[in-house]
Amino acid sequence: MQGRRHWRYKDKAMKTRTAIILFLTLGYAVAASGETVAQYQAGGGTTAVTLLSGADGVVVETHRGRRACVASKANQQPPSLFMYFGVAGTARAASDAPVYVEVTYYDNKPGVPLTLEYDSNAGDELGDKYRPAEEQWGGARFGKRIWKRVVFLLEQPRFAGRQNLGASFRIGGGDLVVHNVALHASRPSGLERLDDATPARLLSKTRIGADRHFIIGGFDIDGEKALAGQLRALRNALPPLRAMGLTSHEAYVRWNLCEPEPGRYDWSLYDAYVEVYREVGVKWVPFLIIGPAYSLPEWYYKQPGSQGYVCLEHGEESDVESLWNPVLRGHVANFIRAFCERYRDADIIESILLGITGNYGEAIYVATGNDWTANTHGEYHTHAGLWAGDPYARADFRRFLAEKYERIAGLNGAWNTAFEGFDIIEPFQRAEAPNDRAWLDFSAWYIGAMNEYAKFWVETARAHFPGRIEICTGGHAPVEHGADFGEQCKIAAACGAGVRITNEGSDYRANFSLTRWVASAGQQYGAYYSFEPAGMVDENGVIARIYNATASAALGLHYYYPNIFGGEKSRNNFLRWAHKFRRSRPIVEVAAYYPETHIVLNGNDFLQHVQPLRDHFDFAYCSDNQIADGGLERFKALLLLWGDTAEHETWERILGWVRQGGLLIMADSLGALRTVEGDTAFNDAFRGNGADLGEGRVLRFAGAVDSPAYRRFITESIARAPELSKATRNMARMDGCEDNVFVTVTAPQRLLWLNMTGHAQRRGDAGLPPYSIVEAKVLTGKR
Numbered sequence: 066m067q068g069r070r071h072w073r074y075k076d077k078a079m080k081t082r083t084a085i086i087l088f089l090t091l092g093y094a095v096a097a098s099g100e101t102v103a104q105y106q107a108g109g110g111t112t113a114v115t116l117l118s119g120a121d122g123v124v125v126e127t128h129r130g131r132r133a134c135v136a137s138k139a140n141q142q143p144p145s146l147f148m149y150f151g152v153a154g155t156a157r158a159a160s161d162a163p164v165y166v167e168v169t170y171y172d173n174k175p176g177v178p179l180t181l182e183y184d185s186n187a188g189d190e191l192g193d194k195y196r197p198a199e200e201q202w203g204g205a206r207f208g209k210r211i212w213k214r215v216v217f218l219l220e221q222p223r224f225a226g227r228q229n230l231g232a233s234f235r236i237g238g239g240d241l242v243v244h245n246v247a248l249h250a251s252r253p254s255g256l257e258r259l260d261d262a263t264p265a266r267l268l269s270k271t272r273i274g275a276d277r278h279f280i281i282g283g284f285d286i287d288g289e290k291a292l293a294g295q296l297r298a299l300r301n302a303l304p305p306l307r308a309m310g311l312t313s314h315e316a317y318v319r320w321n322l323c324e325p326e327p328g329r330y331d332w333s334l335y336d337a338y339v340e341v342y343r344e345v346g347v348k349w350v351p352f353l354i355i356g357p358a359y360s361l362p363e364w365y366y367k368q369p370g371s372q373g374y375v376c377l378e379h380g381e382e383s384d385v386e387s388l389w390n391p392v393l394r395g396h397v398a399n400f401i402r403a404f405c406e407r408y409r410d411a412d413i414i415e416s417i418l419l420g421i422t423g424n425y426g427e428a429i430y431v432a433t434g435n436d437w438t439a440n441t442h443g444e445y446h447t448h449a450g451l452w453a454g455d456p457y458a459r460a461d462f463r464r465f466l467a468e469k470y471e472r473i474a475g476l477n478g479a480w481n482t483a484f485e486g487f488d489i490i491e492p493f494q495r496a497e498a499p500n501d502r503a504w505l506d507f508s509a510w511y512i513g514a515m516n517e518y519a520k521f522w523v524e525t526a527r528a529h530f531p532g533r534i535e536i537c538t539g540g541h542a543p544v545e546h547g548a549d550f551g552e553q554c555k556i557a558a559a560c561g562a563g564v565r566i567t568n569e570g571s572d573y574r575a576n577f578s579l580t581r582w583v584a585s586a587g588q589q590y591g592a593y594y595s596f597e598p599a600g601m602v603d604e605n606g607v608i609a610r611i612y613n614a615t616a617s618a619a620l621g622l623h624y625y626y627p628n629i630f631g632g633e634k635s636r637n638n639f640l641r642w643a644h645k646f647r648r649s650r651p652i653v654e655v656a657a658y659y660p661e662t663h664i665v666l667n668g669n670d671f672l673q674h675v676q677p678l679r680d681h682f683d684f685a686y687c688s689d690n691q692i693a694d695g696g697l698e699r700f701k702a703l704l705l706l707w708g709d710t711a712e713h714e715t716w717e718r719i720l721g722w723v724r725q726g727g728l729l730i731m732a733d734s735l736g737a738l739r740t741v742e743g744d745t746a747f748n749d750a751f752r753g754n755g756a757d758l759g760e761g762r763v764l765r766f767a768g769a770v771d772s773p774a775y776r777r778f779i780t781e782s783i784a785r786a787p788e789l790s791k792a793t794r795n796m797a798r799m800d801g802c803e804d805n806v807f808v809t810v811t812a813p814q815r816l817l818w819l820n821m822t823g824h825a826q827r828r829g830d831a832g833l834p835p836y837s838i839v840e841a842k843v844l845t846g847k848r
Contacts, residue, residue: 100250102164103152107244108133114246115151117230122147127242129171130212134244144601144631146239149232150246152224165249166198166217166234171242172209175305176630178298179204179215179241183234186223194227195235197294203259204238205301212244216253239631273310274647277614278415278595278621280350281306281629285317287359287440292334296341302626303345310643313415314342315350315623317426320400321362321441330403339413348415352537353404354426355397358384359441365396366442374431375454376446377494382455384445385431388422388518389457398525405529416533416621418565419522427567428519428538428553429546449545453492453511463487465510479503495544501666501741508544508665515547520556527560534562535595535621541568541579543669549661551688554586554594563593563620569613570598571606573807573821574676576613581675582659584617585685589696595621604634605821605836611639611646612819612838616683616809618649638836645838649817651683652810654793655783656700659688660708662715662741667708674706674771681780682797683809689715701788702728704779707770709736716740716747723751724759728788730779731763732770762788773803795843799828806833814843 105114107126116135118124123138123145137145170179185196198217224233236243273279284299286292303314316338324330335351342349354360361384365371372390373382386393408414420426424433430452435444453462467487470476476490477483480503484490492511498504519536526534536557540546550566557564566583569576580596587594596619602610607629614622629639657675664671678684684704687696692715697703703719716738723729729751738748750756751763766778783789784797792810799816800808806826807819817840820826820833827833831841 102248102250104247105150105245106133107135113153114248115153117149117151117232120149120229121145122149122230122232122235124148129173129242129244132212132244134171134242136242137240139240139632144239144627146627146631147229147235147237148241148243149228149230149235151226151231152233152248162222162250164219164222165251165253166219167245167247167249167253168215168217168236168243169212169245170204170215171244172206172211172213173242174206174240174630174633174636175208175308176206176240176302176636177238177626178206178301180237180294180298181217181219181234182228182237183219184223184225184227184232185219185221187221192290196221197291199293201294201297202256204297205260206238207305214259216256216259239627240633272644273312273622276648277646278312279310279643279646280313280315280415280595280597280621280623281311281626282315282597282623283626284314286322286334287319288322289334292337296337299338300341300344302630303341303347307345307347309629309640311347313348313350314338315352315418317420318351318353318404320355320360320396323404324362324400325364327364328399330407332404332407335408339408339411342413349408349413350415350418351404351408352418352420352426353401354420355400356386356388356393356422357420357424357426357438358445358447359438360420360426361386361442372455372457373445374452375458376431376448377451377454377492378448379446380454381446383431383447383452384442385422385424385447387452387455387457388514389455389461391457394521397522401522401525402529405526409530414530414532416535416563417526417530418535418537419519419526420537421519421522422515423539425539426537427540427548428515428536429540429548430515432540432546451492451494451511451545458514459492461514462492462507462510463490465513466490466506469506480506505662505665505741511544512547512549512552516549516552516556519553523557523560523562527562533593534560535565535593536562537565537567538583539567539599541669541672542582542664544665549688549690550582551586551659551691554583554592555590555690555694558587558590558592563587563595565595565597565621565623567597567623568599569596569602569610570600571603571609573609573613573819574679575672576609577679578672578675580613580617582686582688584619585656585687586691588618588685589691589694589699593620595619595623597623598625598628600625601631602628602635604632604638607635607638608642608836608838609819609821611642612807612817614646615649615838616651616807616811616817616819618651622646642838645840649811651817652790652792652813653683653685654700654789655682655684655702655704656687656697657684657704657706658708658719659686659691660711661689662712663708663710666710666741671707677773677803678704678706678776678779680803680805680807681776681801682783682793683807692718697722697727700727701793702730702783702786705729705731705735707735709738710741711738713740713744713747716750720747720750723761723763724757726760726788728761728782728786729763730766730782732766732768732775734768734770776803777801792843799843811840816841816843 121143124135181198182195187193199220200218202216204215284295370392372387374387421428423429480499568579737745739745780801805821811817823835
């Protein structure tokens with residue numbers, strides 16, 4: 066599981082699937098608006114222009130308002146986001162001159178405006194085959210349910226059929242309905258009237274909580290050539306979104322697009338974005354990217370002073386810059402300062418998102434293969450693994466060990482090794498670790514280095530910007546990612562900042578398991594936080610994400626544009642349920658122990674134990690570091706779901722908490738509780754005959770830790786536990802089974818329900834429609 070940035074909707078190189086070629090009308094006539102070279106009209110029968118159906122452009126024939134038309138086919142994988150057209154015969158032969166393409170389309174929904182990309186004579190790169198139209202008039206969609214026109218200017222057409230399906234141009238926007246496409250040799254008349262500035266009042270409005278953030282992602286650029294088209298699309302897309310409660314747009318602010326020469330900054334590309342935000346009345350979330358391969362300026366890329374991560378698996382260098390490189394830190398500090406000086410007082414920023422490192426700009430190491438991030442400088446060495454082999458990293462590892470052990474004899478005693486000095490120790494993989502303590506030391510350094518680098522970013526940003534700042538993080542926190550979400554929240558809180566976690570999808574149980582550590586630690590340390598998807602979200606996932614944000618008390622909820630406007634059902638679900646995203650104060654008295662030490666030693670199987678239990682009732686996470694910082698004081702019950710190994714101090718704090726009145730629930734099959742060195746004294750302290758538990762209790766289950774029976778045992782214990790409030794007991798009693806219906810306590814007498822089934826459900830007096838969010842009073846059943 067990676068974070069958000071491994072995915073984009075723009076996959077122009079999608080493999081061609083079998084094409085269904087529909088032959089449509091080609092008329093040769095001179096229209097009053099300009100000389101018509103070729104014309105397609107749905108329902109006709111000539112063959113000079115072809116509509117190609119397949120891949121990410123499957124279409125069906127239909128009718129709208131008594132007109133024959135073709136429409137994007139719904140519920141396709143991949144989604145049908147485009148309509149592809151081939152150009153043949155005399156139309157292709159005359160394609161060297163500029164062409165105006167006029168499209169008659171149905172304004173069927175509020176959403177992304179129509180776009181056009183064409184096969185150009187500019188070259189043979191991918192971008193030349195999918196060149197955006199140089200100019201556009203019209204194309205907005207507000208859901209007026211009328212036929213409209215859009216005209217595109219293609220200045221360099223080649224029409225050689227080099228796009229998907231052998232197409233020469235494609236119309237984009239998703240959920241398209243088209244009646245007519247005409248190619249004109251001269252400028253059609255009336256173009257100025259096509260730019261529809263109609264406000265989004267025709268859109269059914271919804272209202273998120275007044276103090277919540279609804280952020281949309283997309284419409285990003287990789288250079289100046291893409292700016293006009295993306296701004297045009299953004300300008301048309303924002304008004305409907307604003308009517309839906311949008312507060313901000315997130316834009317990637319890439320180092321290479323802002324510092325063309327060392328020390329000389331050019332903010333003109335992003336000034337243009339700011340102008341659009343002001344026109345529409347939304348705020349900006351700039352995502353500052355400095356370090357990933359796609360962000361590196363030509364003057365820095367592979368030049369003296371640069372240093373990429375080096376993997377331990379192959380000893381090869383990545384294009385992603387190493388966080389240990391001191392030269393890079395200087396550039397980060399200068400860039401953040403310059404950016405803040407440019408925009409700090411502009412009253413346009415909602416929050417600054419820090420794109421710290423990794424493939425995409427998250428607080429994790431290199432973790433994926435080649436994708437769109439290779440578009441700037443070409444493919445590079447990248448994969449999941451350990452990236453601790455560059456010279457700066459190796460030196461820092463030795464420094465860490467010398468500071469911890471002071472004398473090499475201390476390290477040798479702990480690791481059972483015979484090193485003659487710290488200067489000969491190299492970073493190692495898990496299989497090469499001398500023992501568990503050595504691996505824990507390596508992991509503490511590797512994860513700690515990421516934490517320290519994130520701290521450097523946050524402190525630098527805070528020195529120059531007084532508003533909201535968020536660390537961008539992702540993944541599922543294996544050692545290889547280097548992410549400790551709890552510590553990242555602690556670092557953010559110390560600077561009055563927050564964390565954006567970018568790993569959600571459509572499955573609520575999975576979303577909960579991946580985001581709850583951030584939510585739990587954010588609440589403990591005082592950091593705000595927001596949630597973002599890693600990629601596609603289906604229509605019911607739109608609802609699940611709203612619920613997770615509210616049930617977790619998240620400040621912000623981010624969607625990529627197609628998550629909402631990729632289909633009618635997704636948009637309608639957001640309109641119907643977005644008002645449920647509001648400020649909440651969930652009452653969570655139960656925590657699952659997040660066994661950090663055991664995960665480092667054995668991998669992360671914890672999440673698969675969490676997901677089915679969440680179907681019974683709501684709970685938080687409490688990790689080793691959170692426990693060390695007093696995190697157990699917030700809870701009345703602690704669950705052991707997986708992992709039997711922890712440091713002595715962790716078991717000691719848990720035992721002390723139990724003796725102060727805490728309720729601990731565990732399964733005997735979990736294994737003997739032990740320290741890293743194998744001491745099982747705490748196992749006897751919790752489970753032994755005559756164990757001194759003080760004012761607390763330990764409930765033990767004599768069965769498999771991963772069984773439905775254990776989850777039922779936990780639920781029944783929670784429902785009866787006198788240590789817990791009546792609200793928490795009622796929550797477990799009224800749900801308490803694995804049925805894809807979820808609940809959390811939002812007030813002493815209020816429960817917030819999520820029904821993720823296709824059938825109506827009833828819980829107490831509360832009726833739960835299919836795929837719905839319902840808040841109900843526990844005692845009266847009133848909503």
